[in-house]
Amino acid sequence: MEPASENKGIWKYGSQWEEELLLLKSILDKTELKETTKWGGPVYVYEKKNVLGLGGFKEYFAIWFFNGVFLKDEKKKLLNAQEDKTKSLRQWRFTSKDQVNEKEVLEYIAEAIENEKQGKIIKPSKKEAIISELLENEMSKNPALKEAFEKFSPYKQYEFLEYIESAKQEKTKLSRIEKVVPMILANVGLNDKYR
Incomplete structure (x- = not known):
């Protein structure tokens, strides 16, 4: 002291x-x-x-x-x-x-x-779930993609969805999906390389 x-x-x-x-x-x-x-x-x-x-x-x-x-x-x-x-x-x-x-x-x-x-605490704000129809479409066409995506933690799933859906234009969303699909299949999180 x-x-x-x-x-x-x-x-x-x-x-x-x-x-x-x-x-x-x-x-x-x-x-x-x-x-x-x-x-x-x-x-x-x-x-x-x-x-x-x-x-x-x-x-x-x-x-x-x-x-x-x-x-x-x-x-x-x-x-x-x-x-x-x-x-x-x-x-x-x-x-x-x-x-x-x-x-x-x-x-x-x-x-x-x-x-x-009583253990009352604010859980870190559950981020609003983001739905990406485009990614959903990809996953429905490609079961391996869906399976790989589901292996990620909710947080990492959220990062992918946010990355795709934060694009304003459809074509940007599509190009982002093209970018993340191989990452998802390789089980690489969006920001893993920065972690």
Whole structure:
């Protein structure tokens, strides 16, 4: 363990929120979460799963719930910091100690822990299945192709389908199919050579 004085990793602005973050920590000490340090800040885990983190930012200090999307958030406290990027992380921001209501914080944390116990997580978004009629046609004419295609993992199948179907024009799709058919038959994934 490094000396505590150096462990100011509560992000860049931790020092201006020192008391506030200590207050949150004292509340967290009442839960069954274990404190660890990840990414330069305190992260609280339940059976090695990240449940929440604390941090000080320029304008506020915050608790963020790694799977906050599942919290009912009846008190409307949680924010999605980056709408388009963040699927499950939610932040609860404070600008002063007075805003920290221990009872509410503990309720949210208890719910977050319960969600972990139930194993609620967002599976990486199941990409929409892509259907390629052109490839389907090829496969119906060529059973060996179908068989070879089905040996690929769903992810690799998806890469082929996406590659074909992301072409705008029919003729490009056809030329892409010509390119991938030998790869499929040779059991070579679309991006294998880059992996």
